[in-house]
Amino acid sequence: MSQKSDLRNRIKFTLLLLVLARLGIFIPVPGIDHDAFYASVEKNTLVNFLNIFSGGGFSTIGIFALGIVPYINSSIVMQLLTKIIPDLEKLQKEEGELGRQKITQITRYLALGWATLQSGAISIWVKPYVFNWNFTFVCESVLALTAGSMIIMWLSELITEKGIGNGASLLIFQNIVSGLPKNFTQSFFDANYSNTSIKFGLFIVIFLLMIIITIFVQEGTRRIKIISARQLGKSSILDPNSYLPLKLNQGGVMPIVFASASMALPAYLTQLTQNTFLLQVLYLFCPNGSLYLVLYSVLILFFSYFYTSIVMNPEDIATNLKKMGASIPNIRPGQATIDYLQVILNRLTFLGATFLFTVALIPFIIEKVAQIQNLRGLGATSLLILVGVAIDTAKQIQTYVISKKYDSMTK
């Protein structure tokens, strides 16, 4: 009975924090003519893109406008750095819990720096819409936006720690969902479109199809049969129940989240530079540019491999198998096993990333065929994240329930 209420409390806590995170989006930063600003950015592609992650907070310049983005970006940077700088890698791999905590701490400081920079850029950018633009205003809005971003970061940590699911991805999830109604109305109920009902029907079918494909990709596992010393005596037939599950998509949603967060970078840079040549190059990588999809696919592939290398280390698996006295049939323990696993992982990751990208591509094709506008913001990025986060969270709840059951058994 107590475990049930414990789970309920965790879920309640999570929901409460999510509501709080949503609320802050509507508390405006003081001193800005919000109506004028809102009217002017409504058609801006960059702002619309950023709104995906901040749940519309960006166009209202609420105190949580930056959302979880600085934290995600600094996580990306830190993950990359741990691969490059040996000291950091040592922290992550050899120092155990303490080392990882140190890395988390550095990530948070980096997030603070990032948030400060970004909010500085925003406070200069909104200059035309400010009643009284001066140094004090810049200071205040930087402080407000940075604090907002830090609050969101903290809330996400609280959710991960004391609630259920992964805080950061849940916050992104919520922001995407909150943008959905607006996206729908823009796509279908615009006066310029004909055959709305047919298009809507088509859209629903494709939407469901994409969800199904995504679930398959996220859940697909390659089962590598293993045999343990204990089994050997009993029979010569392999026990079908003992296998090593290798997921098709090890990183889960993270490659997509990271890839799409990085995709915002070129769009950002266009706001900063005036150089026409640079601008032309950068526009190629913006949401409507011709190289956008290419970059997106490369990034998905890159982050998939990257994540697999972090989550699954063939050497560790091989060592663990050895410790358990288990091995893969017909493969020698040690180096041969490591090589074998590495090859399989590489192939799996490539397939997984290709699948991910194919799913991401569907909305673009539909858009061309059916001439539905505005599907992009929703389609490519958001749907994968939505499905992934939903599955992840459901799984975590299951894991939680099971682990509580075990706990009560041993007591």
Added chain:
Amino acid sequence: MEQILKFLWYISTIILVFSILIHNPKSEGLGTIGSQNQFFSNTRSTENTLNKVTWLFLALFLLFTTILAIN
């Protein structure tokens, strides 16, 4: 009045950011998703106090910002 409010706002915001930063979260952020250890967290008492302080200043920050925005 406005000046005092602004001053209080500055103070609460800075303390808030500071108190969030000195947290030392057990959860490992986005980095290692799916690590199994997150359910075995035991909160230390300093962490508890820190949590309370952070919540307090979070509330103050939201309150002051709202008041300032209304003005």
